[in-house]
Amino acid sequence: MKRILTLTLCCLGAAALLVSCGGNAAKKAAREAEKAAADSVAAAEQTQRTMEKIAQLPAEPVFDIITSMGVIKIKLYEGTPKHRENFAKLALEKYYDGMLFHRVINGFMIQGGDPLTKDAANKARFGTGGPDYTVPAEFVPEYRHKKGAIAAARRGDAVNPYKESSGSQFYLVQDERNCAQLDGEYTVFGETIEGLDVIDKIAAVQTDGRDCPVQDVKIITVKLEE
Numbered sequence: 001m002k003r004i005l006t007l008t009l010c011c012l013g014a015a016a017l018l019v020s021c022g023g024n025a026a027k028k029a030a031r032e033a034e035k036a037a038a039d040s041v042a043a044a045e046q047t048q049r050t051m052e053k054i055a056q057l058p059a060e061p062v063f064d065i066i067t068s069m070g071v072i073k074i075k076l077y078e079g080t081p082k083h084r085e086n087f088a089k090l091a092l093e094k095y096y097d098g099m100l101f102h103r104v105i106n107g108f109m110i111q112g113g114d115p116l117t118k119d120a121a122n123k124a125r126f127g128t129g130g131p132d133y134t135v136p137a138e139f140v141p142e143y144r145h146k147k148g149a150i151a152a153a154r155r156g157d158a159v160n161p162y163k164e165s166s167g168s169q170f171y172l173v174q175d176e177r178n179c180a181q182l183d184g185e186y187t188v189f190g191e192t193i194e195g196l197d198v199i200d201k202i203a204a205v206q207t208d209g210r211d212c213p214v215q216d217v218k219i220i221t222v223k224l225e226e
Contacts, residue, residue, distance in 0.1 A: 050092045053224075054085055062193065062225040063091055067101070068218040069205075070198035072172065073225070074150050076190040080138040083152060083165065083189035090168055091222035101217040102126040103171075103210075106203045108178050111153060112219055113169035126212060131167035134160075138187050145179035148172065148192030148199060163187075174203040 059078040064071050076084040090096060100117035103126075104110045116122040116129030135152065145151065150172050152165030165187050172192065173179045192199065206214045 046093070050089055053092055054088050057088060057224075061088060063088075064223045064225060065096075065195075066220045066223060067198065067202070068216070068220060069201050070195060072195035072198050073193050074148075074190045075193050076150075077140070077143060077188075079140045079143065080187060080189040082135050082138055083187055086135050086167070087170070087189065088224070092224065094221065095168065096219050096222045099219045100126075100213070101202055101219070102212055104203055104205060104207050104213050104217070105174075105211050107175045108203075109171045109173050109175075110199060110202045110217075111169065111171040113153070113166070115168065123212070126210075127169075130169055133167045134164035135167060135187075137163040137165065138189065139184055140188070141184075143188040145173050145176055145182050145186075145188060146191070147174065147176045148196050149176075149179075149188050150190040150192070151182070151186045151188045154186060172199050174199050 060075050061084070062073060062075050064073050076087060078084070095115070096113060098118050099112055099115060101110050101112040102114055102117045111127075114127055114129040115131075116125050122129070134154070143149070150170055153169035153171055154160055154163060154165045157163065163185065202213075202217050205217060208214055
């Protein structure tokens with residue numbers, strides 16, 4: 001009889017423990033759901049504020065690309081509205097903060113805008129990251145690969161016959177003679193108005209076998225000049 005009573009008490013205790021654990025799990029799930037909903041609302045509100053700000057931008061807005069080696073001031077072109085709006089949106093959302101210039105070729109260009117570069121563990125994949133969309137090509141004959149031009153990187157023609165641009169990756173022309181061949185192939189959507197010397201400084205850094213700087217060259221932030 002005593003043994004039966006003990007077993008009964010043990011079973012009741014285990015049941016109570018299970019109920020308690022189940023209750024805690026339910027509360028945790030409810031808290032997580034509540035936080036996710038709040039985060040979703042906050043993100044939607046932030047997007048709304050960003051789009052309102054974009055609607056109020058001048059025809060050719062100016063942004064400062066603040067790097068660990070100096071400031072590159074760029075003007076975005078009115079004639080490439082899709083790229084203009086996309087770059088402005090990412091900049092205003094602080095998307096570029098903390099990314100690296102992951103591909104640097106002296107006498108050619110410097111490239112950045114890959115979110116994978118925020119984590120050194122991704123180094124083997126640098127150059128493959130970005131948001132889950134592309135931007136339709138916007139080729140304007142007068143927008144050339146002159147020194148300081150900012151253009152959108154993209155995947156090769158074999159997998160990208162319409163030459164659509166990466167959602168976030170861009171490059172800055174360091175030597176227009178060697179980049180002239182890219183005219184009409186990659187969308188140029190702005191130009192450097194101050195900081196050509198910073199582009200030269202970045203282009204001159206030591207790189208490894210994959211053209212990645214040995215010492216990180218970081219995009220601290222991209223800031224709208226207001």
